[in-house]
Amino acid sequence: MLTETPAGLFCAAGGFHIDPWGPVDRALITHAHGDHARGGSRAYLCAESSKRLLERRFGSETPIESLPYGESAAIGGVRVSFHPAGHILGSAQIRIEGADGTWVVTGDYKRAADPTCDPFEPVECDTFVTESTFGLPIYRWDPVRHVVDEILEWWEGNRADGRTSVLFCYTIGKVQRLLAELARVTDRRAFVHGMMLSMIDAYRESGVAMLPVESATEQPRGTKFAGELVLAPLSARGTPWMRRLGDHSDAFASGLMRVRGVRRQRAFDRGFVLSDHADWPALLQSVTESGAGRVLATHGHSEPLARHLRNQGFEAGVIRTAWEGEPTGD
C-alpha cells in the first residue's frame, strides 16, 4: 500500500505522501517537527491539534486541512485516520485502510505520560511502520518525575550558588513539556530564548498549562539572570547571545544523555535523560499491541530493531529516511 519514493513514503491508492521531505501534491503530516513537516507541498492534512503548530511553521496561507483524532476520511481508494502518538502536541499515527489491508505509520511516538499531549493509543493493523530512534536495549527511560526532580534540584543548587541554569532543549515539544512538568513542582517563572516564544504561545492557546515565561532575549541590557532558569535551543550554545546569561551551568534534556560518553563528549555540565521518543521496551510493547505481522522500522537504530523482531518471528525490515544522525525533537 505504501512505497518508498524519492520524496518519502507514498500511497498510490490515495495519491498522497506521508511526511514527505520534498514538495508534493498532497502531504499527510504526523507532527510539526522539521524533519516530518516540510513546507512547499500543495495541500496538507494533519490531526486537528497539530494544525495550529503547522500554521506557525508554514504560514497561514498554506492550505492545511485537519481531522480530529479517530475520525476517518476517504482519500482516493483508502480510508485515513489520525490517532494520538504521544510525541508532542498534535502528533499522530496515521492509519490507512485499503483493499490490501491496514497500515499504521507511527511517526515519532512515546509511551511515557506527557501533560502537553494526548497519550499514545494502540491501533491494530497488518503492517506497523514504527520509528526506532532509540531502538537499542540500552535506552530505557526513568520515570519523568525523577528527571523533573533532578532538574529542580539542579536549578535550586545553581540558585544557591548565584549561577544561571541554562537548559538546552528542542523548541517544539520538549520546552513545553519541561515547562508543563515544572509547573507541577514550582510556580517560579522561567526565561526562554526569544525563538521559543511563538511555539510556547501556540501550546498555551491549545490549553496546555505551563510555567509563566519571559523572553531572555528581550530583557533590557544588563539584566542579571543569576539564579534563574533559562531554556534555550541548542543552536544558541556558544553564540554571543549566551553572554548576557553570566556565570552559568548548562544542561541538555534529551534521550541522548542516557549514554555517559555522549554526555561527556558534548561537555554539558548536566545531562537530563528526558525523551519524547519511545524507549526499547515501549517500541516492543507497541509492536506487540499493534497486532501486526509485519513491521518496518525507520529513523535511528532501525536495523537492530528489525533484526531483533525477525528473531522474534516477525516479518520485519527498515525504511530509509533522509534524516539520519541526531534525532530532532530530542
Place this chain on the structure above:
Amino acid sequence: MTRFALLYDAIDRTTSTNAKVAAMAGYFRVAPAADAAWAVFFLTGRRLKRLLPYASINDWTLAATGIEQWLLEECYSVVGDGAETAALVLDQLPPSPSEDLPLQQWVEDRIVTLRGMDPARQQHLMTTWWRGLDRLQRFLLLKLVTGEFRVGVSQTLVVRALAKAADLPPTTIAARLMGEWTPSADWYASVLSPERTDDDRSRPYPFFLASPIEDPIETLGDPNDWLIEWKWDGIRAQLVKRAGAIHLWSRGEELITHRFPEIVAAAARLPEGTVLDGEVLAFRDERPMPFSALQQRIGRQKQVAQLARTVPAVFMTYDILEDRGEDVRALPQTERRRRLEERLEEGRLEPDTPGASGFSRTDDDVDLFGPKAQALETPEYAPTTLRASPLVAAASWNELAARREESRGRGVEGFMLKRRTSTYGVGRKRGDWWKWKIDPFTVDAVLIYAQPGSGRRASLLTDYTFGVWHEGELVPIAKAYSGLSNEEIAEMDRWIRRHTRERFGPVRHVEPVHVFELGFEAIARSSRHRSGIAVRFPRMLRWRKDKKPEEADTLEGVQKLLP
C-alpha cells in the same frame, strides 16, 4: 556503597575542580574511616587487579537479560564502554531491596574474594549482588571487579579535599599519601590526624617567591648588597632528605621524586635532615635543554631510566632551608649560601654509594593485590647532578646589565637578585628577592584562526592562532589568548564573526588582516609543529593596528632567533 556512588556521580557530572573538591571534602567529612580509606585508594587512581575478565561480565549479562550477543555488541558500539553497556541493559532488572553495605565491606568481604573462585560461583555471586544495586552502583561494581574504575580527579584534588576535611595543610596530606599503604580505618585516621606523624618528615617548606623588578635597577642600591644568580627556566623544587628517605616536591606541591631518579640517587649522599631549594633542569653539555625536553621527563612514568640517558636532569640548587635537621630559614642569605656549598662539597667527598636507601616508595600504580612492582633501576648520575647555581659577580649595575646580554646564549632568563642579609620568607614578599628578566623575544604575526575560549570565555572568540609569512603563505607559529584588554577582546570578537572565511568545527579561519606583536620567552626547533618551531609562553604584547599584514615577520626571520 550508596554514599560512594553519589560521590562518584557528583564528581562525574561536573567539570569544575572546585565542585569536585567540595564534593570529595563533603564525603570525607561524613564517611566512616574504613570506607573513606578505600575511597582515597580509588580516587587517587589506585586499582584492584582485574578480578574478572570482561568476557564473563558479557556472558552473565546475556544470561541475566536474555539479550542476544549481537544486540549487546550493537549497544556497545553506541556506548563505548563495557561496564556501562552492561549496567544500561541490566536496567531491565529492577533493583530488589537490599541492605546498603559500606564500601569497605563491598571491597574486602565481597569483591576481592572473587579472585580465583570457581566461575559458576562467581556468576552466582555477581548476579545476586547486582540485583540489589541501582544502575549507578551496578556500573561501579562492574568497573571495580574489572579493574577499570576511573574518575576524573587528580591526586592533587584529592589532597585538597582531604586537607579541607581535616583542616590541615595540603602538603601534610600529600606527604601522608605517599609511599605504600593499605587502605584501612587506622591508616585513614593517621592521614587526617592533627598530630605530627613520621610521614610529615617528607614535608617541604613553603616556597619563597621573587617579584619582577619594575623600577630601574639602580634603585636597588649597592650591587655588593646583592647575591646574583642566573635565572633558570626549569621546575622550581625542594629536595627533602629526612629519615633516610628522599622526596622531591615541585612548587605545585606535587611529588616528582620518581620522575628524576638521578637526582634522588645524587641526594643519597646528603646528610640527614637536609632541605634544598632549587631548579630541576634538563641539562646536557653544561647547558639547559629546551623546556620541552624537561616536559618529557615530567610526563614519563615508565622507563624513566632510559629517558634519563637522553634527557639527563640536574638539580640546580640555590638555597638550603634545613641543615642537619635545623630550620635555617632565618639565617642570612649569605650564611645559607655558605652552608649550601659546604653540604654539596661534603657530599662529593663521601664514598660513592648511589641509590643506597635513597628511595621512598611512591609508586603511582601500586598494585595492592598483584605482584609487587619491581625495585627501581638504579640510575646513572654524574657527581654534578646536584650542584649550586653559580654566582655572578659584578662591580656595577652597568657591568651586570652587560652580562645580562649573555642570557640567551646560556639558555637562561636573566638574573635573580637576592639581598645578602635576607631571610628565607614565605610566598611572594617584595623587597628581598627580585627577578630581572631579559625582554621577551618579539615577532609581528598575523591572526589567522580564532576559536572560543574556555570557561567563562566560552562564548567569546579569544583563542587565537598567529602566522608568519613563508613562501607567500601564512604558517602558524603560535597560539595565544592573553594580553588583550576586555574591550579589545570584544572588538576582536565582533570583527572575527564578520570576517570568518571558513569554519572547521569551533575553529574559524579569518581574513588575514590584523597584526599582533607577540612576545615569548624561548624558542626551539620542533618536529611537531608545521613551522618547525615551538615558542614558550607566547602572549600578545600589542595589537599593531598601524601595521599591514604584509609587514608581518617571515618564518626565515623567526628562525634567526633560534639558539
